[in-house]
Amino acid sequence: MRAEEKIEGDRIFHSEHGYSDLAGIFGKQLEAGGVTVQKNTVVTNIEWRHGKVEITARGPNGDSVVSAPRVLITVPLGVLQSSTRKKGAIRFTPNLPGKKQDAIRNIAMGKIIRVTLRFRERFWEDLPKGRKKGSKTMAGLSFLLSHDEWFPTWWTASPKLPLLVGWAPFRCAERLSGQTESFVAGQGIHALHRLTGMPLQELETLLEHVYFHDWQADPFSRGAYSYGKVGGDGAERALSAPIESTLFFAGEATDLHGNNGTVHGAMASGYRATREIIGSMSAQKATAKASAVRRSQQRLSTKRSYR
Numbered sequence: 001m002r003a004e005e006k007i008e009g010d011r012i013f014h015s016e017h018g019y020s021d022l023a024g025i026f027g028k029q030l031e032a033g034g035v036t037v038q039k040n041t042v043v044t045n046i047e048w049r050h051g052k053v054e055i056t057a058r059g060p061n062g063d064s065v066v067s068a069p070r071v072l073i074t075v076p077l078g079v080l081q082s083s084t085r086k087k088g089a090i091r092f093t094p095n096l097p098g099k100k101q102d103a104i105r106n107i108a109m110g111k112i113i114r115v116t117l118r119f120r121e122r123f124w125e126d127l128p129k130g131r132k133k134g135s136k137t138m139a140g141l142s143f144l145l146s147h148d149e150w151f152p153t154w155w156t157a158s159p160k161l162p163l164l165v166g167w168a169p170f171r172c173a174e175r176l177s178g179q180t181e182s183f184v185a186g187q188g189i190h191a192l193h194r195l196t197g198m199p200l201q202e203l204e205t206l207l208e209h210v211y212f213h214d215w216q217a218d219p220f221s222r223g224a225y226s227y228g229k230v231g232g233d234g235a236e237r238a239l240s241a242p243i244e245s246t247l248f249f250a251g252e253a254t255d256l257h258g259n260n261g262t263v264h265g266a267m268a269s270g271y272r273a274t275r276e277i278i279g280s281m282s283a284q285k286a287t288a289k290a291s292a293v294r295r296s297q298q299r300l301s302t303k304r305s306y307r
Helices: 002-006 020-032 077-081 098-105 170-176 181-196 200-206 235-240 263-306
Strands: 042-049 052-059 062-068 071-073 091-093 107-109 112-119 143-145 153-156 163-169 207-213 226-228 247-249
Touching: 042 071, 071 263, 077 098, 077 107, 098 107, 098 235, 107 235, 112 170, 112 181, 153 181, 163 170, 163 181, 170 181, 181 200, 181 207, 200 207, 235 263, 247 263
Parallel strands: 042 091, 071 247
Antiparallel strands: 042 052, 052 062, 107 226, 112 163, 112 207, 143 153, 153 163
């Protein structure tokens, strides 16, 4: 809550072109740095020991193996929790240490269905219809909270656009996951009908487009965002900790400052992991230099003894 208050987390903004803007910025930075990105490539196995990692991946041209002294793992928590027999899962050889596995189990992956409905107009600004002069309307609507069994939470966009975002958590999401887009949209429209009193047929006529993604059914996500379980204090720190200066971890589930479940928390964890990797490389160079100095001293000492 303190982390949210610091950034006025109750205020709603969006990038003009969505998250593609952010991906575009990162893409340009990677290109400028000479970094190669392999798309449509799924990591299936990570074989590791201190100072060496071999990654097996399946891409458009079949399987490939790449090696490196270190690897940064930043897949969603749901992928780490998944059975190795399921699509999208990663097999670690040897298995991750017990403390790391405990941390993975002690953080929950939230079940969420989020649907964005685009209408022809912001119909809620005139609600409730038939109001008396001077009475309040929903023109200033930000959040709409209820006990609806399908979509209990809705919010609007800033700047003002004819968009309403519906939020279905936990049990609601379980009922919606795996369903078709038309089913999810239909439940959203029915929820708005119940909450606003707008005629169902009028809502359907005003609806222009539906946007949603079933994160639970996505094998490369298996959930929407993480949160700590009861008794799981410290699990995020344990999940974020490097293993033998070889395996490093980032992603929103590894955030240590209360920003888990957010894009900025994920980004911050990437910078944190990068600092850890650079520190590991510097320490390795320092150790190698110290070893070289000791060997040189030993050789010098040996020559002197012969004299």
